[in-house]
Amino acid sequence: MASTRREVIRSLIGSTILASVIGLVHLLLRGRVLDKYPAVRRPYKKTPGLLRPPGALSEPDFLAACIRCYRCQDACEPGAIQFYTESNGKLFHTPYVDPSQAGCTLCNKCGPACPTDALLAFDDKADVDMGSVELREDLCLSYKAKDVRGKQELLMQLGKEPTEVDAVDERRGPCGECYMFCPLRNRAIKLEPGAFLAPIVFTDHCVGCGMCEEICRTVVRGEPAIRVVRTRTMETAA
Protein backbone atom coordinates (compact mmCIF):
# COMPACT_ATOMS: atom_id res chain seq x y z
CA MET A 1 0.00 0.00 0.00
CA ALA A 2 2.87 2.37 1.04
CA SER A 3 4.65 1.65 -2.22
CA THR A 4 1.44 2.40 -4.22
CA ARG A 5 1.12 5.78 -2.41
CA ARG A 6 4.79 6.56 -3.18
CA GLU A 7 4.19 5.72 -6.85
CA VAL A 8 1.13 8.01 -6.98
CA ILE A 9 3.09 10.89 -5.36
CA ARG A 10 6.04 10.29 -7.71
CA SER A 11 3.70 10.27 -10.70
CA LEU A 12 2.00 13.53 -9.52
CA ILE A 13 5.38 15.27 -9.11
CA GLY A 14 6.40 14.00 -12.55
CA SER A 15 3.21 15.36 -14.16
CA THR A 16 3.65 18.75 -12.45
CA ILE A 17 7.24 19.08 -13.68
CA LEU A 18 6.21 18.02 -17.19
CA ALA A 19 3.32 20.56 -17.22
CA SER A 20 5.69 23.34 -16.04
CA VAL A 21 8.25 22.50 -18.73
CA ILE A 22 5.53 22.42 -21.42
CA GLY A 23 4.16 25.77 -20.14
CA LEU A 24 7.61 27.37 -20.23
CA VAL A 25 8.34 26.09 -23.74
CA HIS A 26 4.92 27.34 -24.87
CA LEU A 27 5.59 30.80 -23.40
CA LEU A 28 9.00 31.01 -25.08
CA LEU A 29 7.63 29.90 -28.46
CA ARG A 30 4.66 32.28 -28.17
CA GLY A 31 7.01 35.15 -27.40
CA ARG A 32 9.07 34.35 -30.47
CA VAL A 33 5.96 34.13 -32.68
CA LEU A 34 4.59 37.43 -31.31
CA ASP A 35 7.95 39.10 -31.89
CA LYS A 36 7.64 38.13 -35.53
CA TYR A 37 3.95 38.98 -35.94
CA PRO A 38 2.78 41.70 -33.48
CA ALA A 39 -0.58 41.29 -31.71
CA VAL A 40 -3.69 41.78 -33.87
CA ARG A 41 -5.08 44.61 -31.74
CA ARG A 42 -1.82 46.47 -31.43
CA PRO A 43 -2.75 50.14 -30.90
CA TYR A 44 -1.95 52.60 -33.66
CA LYS A 45 -2.31 56.33 -34.09
CA LYS A 46 -5.75 57.37 -35.32
CA THR A 47 -6.31 60.07 -37.89
CA PRO A 48 -7.67 63.32 -36.41
CA GLY A 49 -11.31 64.49 -36.67
CA LEU A 50 -14.68 62.91 -35.90
CA LEU A 51 -16.31 59.79 -37.32
CA ARG A 52 -20.01 59.91 -36.52
CA PRO A 53 -22.39 57.01 -37.23
CA PRO A 54 -24.00 57.06 -40.70
CA GLY A 55 -26.73 59.58 -41.44
CA ALA A 56 -25.53 62.10 -38.82
CA LEU A 57 -26.61 65.71 -39.26
CA SER A 58 -23.89 68.31 -39.76
CA GLU A 59 -21.84 68.61 -36.57
CA PRO A 60 -23.43 71.71 -34.98
CA ASP A 61 -26.94 70.39 -35.75
CA PHE A 62 -25.99 66.93 -34.55
CA LEU A 63 -24.70 68.23 -31.23
CA ALA A 64 -27.90 70.25 -30.76
CA ALA A 65 -30.20 67.33 -31.68
CA CYS A 66 -28.51 64.42 -29.88
CA ILE A 67 -30.07 63.84 -26.49
CA ARG A 68 -27.35 61.35 -25.44
CA CYS A 69 -29.81 58.47 -25.08
CA TYR A 70 -27.51 55.65 -26.33
CA ARG A 71 -30.32 54.06 -28.38
CA CYS A 72 -28.16 54.07 -31.52
CA GLN A 73 -25.59 51.97 -29.68
CA ASP A 74 -28.25 49.50 -28.57
CA ALA A 75 -29.41 49.16 -32.19
CA CYS A 76 -25.88 48.64 -33.53
CA GLU A 77 -25.47 44.87 -33.78
CA PRO A 78 -21.85 44.89 -35.00
CA GLY A 79 -20.89 47.00 -31.96
CA ALA A 80 -19.42 49.79 -34.08
CA ILE A 81 -20.91 52.68 -32.08
CA GLN A 82 -18.90 53.94 -29.12
CA PHE A 83 -19.51 56.97 -26.88
CA TYR A 84 -17.30 59.87 -25.90
CA THR A 85 -16.52 60.26 -22.22
CA GLU A 86 -16.16 63.18 -19.77
CA SER A 87 -12.62 63.81 -20.99
CA ASN A 88 -13.98 64.81 -24.44
CA GLY A 89 -15.69 68.02 -23.28
CA LYS A 90 -18.85 68.89 -25.19
CA LEU A 91 -18.69 65.60 -27.12
CA PHE A 92 -19.43 63.75 -23.86
CA HIS A 93 -22.18 61.09 -24.25
CA THR A 94 -22.34 61.46 -28.06
CA PRO A 95 -21.67 58.54 -30.43
CA TYR A 96 -18.74 57.82 -32.74
CA VAL A 97 -17.35 54.92 -34.76
CA ASP A 98 -13.83 53.62 -34.17
CA PRO A 99 -12.70 51.29 -36.99
CA SER A 100 -9.72 50.16 -34.89
CA GLN A 101 -12.39 48.39 -32.80
CA ALA A 102 -15.17 47.76 -35.35
CA GLY A 103 -16.16 49.38 -38.64
CA CYS A 104 -19.74 50.33 -39.55
CA THR A 105 -21.44 47.73 -41.75
CA LEU A 106 -23.96 50.34 -42.98
CA CYS A 107 -26.76 48.12 -41.69
CA ASN A 108 -28.97 51.24 -41.34
CA LYS A 109 -30.37 50.33 -37.91
CA CYS A 110 -29.09 53.29 -35.87
CA GLY A 111 -30.95 55.98 -37.87
CA PRO A 112 -34.43 54.50 -37.30
CA ALA A 113 -33.57 54.00 -33.60
CA CYS A 114 -32.67 57.67 -33.08
CA PRO A 115 -35.64 59.49 -31.47
CA THR A 116 -34.54 62.99 -32.50
CA ASP A 117 -33.33 62.46 -36.10
CA ALA A 118 -29.82 63.44 -35.10
CA LEU A 119 -29.09 60.30 -37.16
CA LEU A 120 -31.20 59.79 -40.26
CA ALA A 121 -31.93 56.50 -42.03
CA PHE A 122 -30.61 56.34 -45.60
CA ASP A 123 -32.08 54.84 -48.77
CA ASP A 124 -28.78 53.97 -50.44
CA LYS A 125 -25.42 53.13 -48.80
CA ALA A 126 -23.74 55.28 -51.42
CA ASP A 127 -25.52 58.37 -49.98
CA VAL A 128 -23.78 58.03 -46.60
CA ASP A 129 -20.98 60.49 -45.87
CA MET A 130 -19.06 59.55 -42.73
CA GLY A 131 -15.58 60.29 -44.06
CA SER A 132 -13.09 59.12 -46.63
CA VAL A 133 -10.19 56.67 -46.84
CA GLU A 134 -6.49 56.55 -47.69
CA LEU A 135 -4.30 53.64 -48.75
CA ARG A 136 -0.58 53.29 -47.99
CA GLU A 137 0.87 50.93 -50.56
CA ASP A 138 4.08 50.54 -48.51
CA LEU A 139 2.05 48.83 -45.72
CA CYS A 140 -0.31 46.82 -47.95
CA LEU A 141 0.38 43.08 -48.16
CA SER A 142 -0.74 42.89 -51.79
CA TYR A 143 1.52 45.72 -52.91
CA LYS A 144 4.36 44.24 -50.82
CA ALA A 145 3.84 40.82 -52.45
CA LYS A 146 3.95 42.49 -55.84
CA ASP A 147 7.14 44.29 -54.90
CA VAL A 148 8.72 41.13 -53.46
CA ARG A 149 7.88 39.14 -56.59
CA GLY A 150 9.48 41.84 -58.72
CA LYS A 151 12.64 41.75 -56.58
CA GLN A 152 12.75 37.95 -56.57
CA GLU A 153 12.45 37.80 -60.33
CA LEU A 154 15.30 40.27 -60.57
CA LEU A 155 17.44 38.19 -58.15
CA MET A 156 16.69 35.06 -60.18
CA GLN A 157 17.67 36.84 -63.38
CA LEU A 158 20.96 37.70 -61.66
CA GLY A 159 21.38 34.02 -60.68
CA LYS A 160 20.91 34.72 -56.91
CA GLU A 161 18.65 33.07 -54.31
CA PRO A 162 15.67 35.10 -52.94
CA THR A 163 16.33 36.35 -49.41
CA GLU A 164 14.62 34.86 -46.32
CA VAL A 165 12.91 38.19 -45.47
CA ASP A 166 11.44 38.31 -48.95
CA ALA A 167 10.12 34.76 -48.52
CA VAL A 168 8.36 35.73 -45.26
CA ASP A 169 6.72 38.74 -46.89
CA GLU A 170 5.67 36.66 -49.87
CA ARG A 171 3.98 34.07 -47.65
CA ARG A 172 1.74 36.80 -46.15
CA GLY A 173 0.43 38.22 -49.42
CA PRO A 174 -1.45 38.76 -51.69
CA CYS A 175 -4.45 39.84 -49.62
CA GLY A 176 -7.43 41.81 -51.03
CA GLU A 177 -9.47 41.51 -47.80
CA CYS A 178 -10.43 45.20 -47.77
CA TYR A 179 -12.12 44.68 -51.13
CA MET A 180 -14.04 41.69 -49.78
CA PHE A 181 -15.23 43.61 -46.69
CA CYS A 182 -16.16 46.91 -48.36
CA PRO A 183 -19.96 47.43 -48.38
CA LEU A 184 -19.42 49.45 -51.57
CA ARG A 185 -17.22 46.84 -53.25
CA ASN A 186 -16.50 47.62 -56.90
CA ARG A 187 -17.43 51.24 -56.31
CA ALA A 188 -15.23 52.46 -53.44
CA ILE A 189 -12.59 49.72 -53.88
CA LYS A 190 -11.63 47.71 -56.94
CA LEU A 191 -8.82 45.21 -57.38
CA GLU A 192 -6.02 45.73 -59.84
CA PRO A 193 -6.21 43.16 -62.64
CA GLY A 194 -3.71 40.35 -62.02
CA ALA A 195 -2.76 37.90 -59.31
CA PHE A 196 -1.80 40.27 -56.50
CA LEU A 197 -5.31 41.38 -55.41
CA ALA A 198 -3.97 44.89 -54.98
CA PRO A 199 -6.71 47.36 -53.99
CA ILE A 200 -7.38 50.65 -55.72
CA VAL A 201 -9.54 53.12 -53.77
CA PHE A 202 -12.02 55.53 -55.29
CA THR A 203 -12.41 58.24 -52.69
CA ASP A 204 -15.38 59.81 -54.55
CA HIS A 205 -17.40 56.66 -53.80
CA CYS A 206 -15.99 55.81 -50.36
CA VAL A 207 -18.31 56.74 -47.49
CA GLY A 208 -15.79 56.27 -44.66
CA CYS A 209 -17.47 53.31 -42.94
CA GLY A 210 -14.14 51.87 -41.78
CA MET A 211 -14.80 48.21 -42.62
CA CYS A 212 -11.60 48.14 -44.71
CA GLU A 213 -9.55 49.57 -41.80
CA GLU A 214 -11.00 47.03 -39.37
CA ILE A 215 -10.08 44.02 -41.51
CA CYS A 216 -6.76 45.47 -42.66
CA ARG A 217 -5.46 46.05 -39.15
CA THR A 218 -6.33 42.41 -38.46
CA VAL A 219 -4.54 40.93 -41.45
CA VAL A 220 -1.45 43.12 -41.24
CA ARG A 221 -1.39 42.59 -37.45
CA GLY A 222 -0.45 46.18 -36.76
CA GLU A 223 -0.74 49.60 -38.41
CA PRO A 224 -3.32 49.21 -41.19
CA ALA A 225 -2.45 50.03 -44.78
CA ILE A 226 -5.91 51.39 -45.43
CA ARG A 227 -7.56 53.73 -42.96
CA VAL A 228 -10.39 56.17 -42.62
CA VAL A 229 -9.81 59.88 -43.04
CA ARG A 230 -12.12 61.69 -40.63
CA THR A 231 -13.34 64.61 -42.73
CA ARG A 232 -15.73 65.90 -40.04
CA THR A 233 -14.45 68.36 -37.47
CA MET A 234 -16.11 70.06 -34.50
CA GLU A 235 -16.66 73.09 -36.75
CA THR A 236 -18.21 71.26 -39.74
CA ALA A 237 -20.85 73.70 -40.99
CA ALA A 238 -24.46 72.84 -41.80
Ligand code: SF4
Ligand atom coordinates in the same frame (compact mmCIF):
# COMPACT_ATOMS: atom_id res chain seq x y z
S1 SF4 B 1 -29.92 57.60 -30.76
FE1 SF4 B 1 -29.74 59.68 -31.59
S2 SF4 B 1 -30.14 61.02 -29.84
FE2 SF4 B 1 -29.70 58.99 -28.99
S3 SF4 B 1 -27.45 59.01 -28.58
FE3 SF4 B 1 -27.74 58.16 -30.64
S4 SF4 B 1 -27.54 59.95 -32.02
FE4 SF4 B 1 -27.91 60.75 -29.94
Ligand code: SF4
Ligand atom coordinates in the same frame (compact mmCIF):
# COMPACT_ATOMS: atom_id res chain seq x y z
S1 SF4 C 1 -6.69 44.58 -46.36
FE1 SF4 C 1 -4.89 45.89 -46.11
S2 SF4 C 1 -3.16 44.58 -46.62
FE2 SF4 C 1 -5.00 43.58 -47.42
S3 SF4 C 1 -5.14 44.29 -49.55
FE3 SF4 C 1 -6.39 45.67 -48.30
S4 SF4 C 1 -5.01 47.38 -47.81
FE4 SF4 C 1 -3.75 45.66 -48.51
Ligand code: SF4
Ligand atom coordinates in the same frame (compact mmCIF):
# COMPACT_ATOMS: atom_id res chain seq x y z
S1 SF4 D 1 -13.29 51.94 -48.93
FE1 SF4 D 1 -13.33 51.39 -46.75
S2 SF4 D 1 -14.23 53.15 -45.70
FE2 SF4 D 1 -14.68 53.35 -47.91
S3 SF4 D 1 -16.73 52.45 -48.19
FE3 SF4 D 1 -15.21 50.80 -48.58
S4 SF4 D 1 -14.89 49.78 -46.61
FE4 SF4 D 1 -15.94 51.74 -46.19
